Amino acid sequence: MAKNAYTFAKRAKELAKKKKKEEKLQRKSARPSVEDGPYFDEATGEIVYPEPETATDPASDETPASEPNKPAS
Numbered sequence: 235m236a237k238n239a240y241t242f243a244k245r246a247k248e249l250a251k252k253k254k255k256e257e258k259l260q261r262k263s264a265r266p267s268v269e270d271g272p273y274f275d276e277a278t279g280e281i282v283y284p285e286p287e288t289a290t291d292p293a294s295d296e297t298p299a300s301e302p303n304k305p306a307s
Contacts, residue, residue, distance in 0.1 A: 272283045 272281050274280075275282045
């Protein structure tokens with residue numbers, strides 16, 4: 235009789251584990267891709283936060299590195 239209770243509990247545990255795994259896969263598929271968020275750069279050892287890509291004027295993207303009339307300090 236104890237064997238039947240054991241097999242029942244084991245089967246229930248396996249089914250719960252399978253259900254949890256399926257729910258986790260559904261949650262993972264619903265969230266945005268990893269490329270959208272920060273990532274760990276192994277070369278520098280830092281977390282890199284990508285800049286959001288926005289539709290801007292291409293002419294405004296070109297900013298001078300330094301002003302030619304000012305001396306570098």
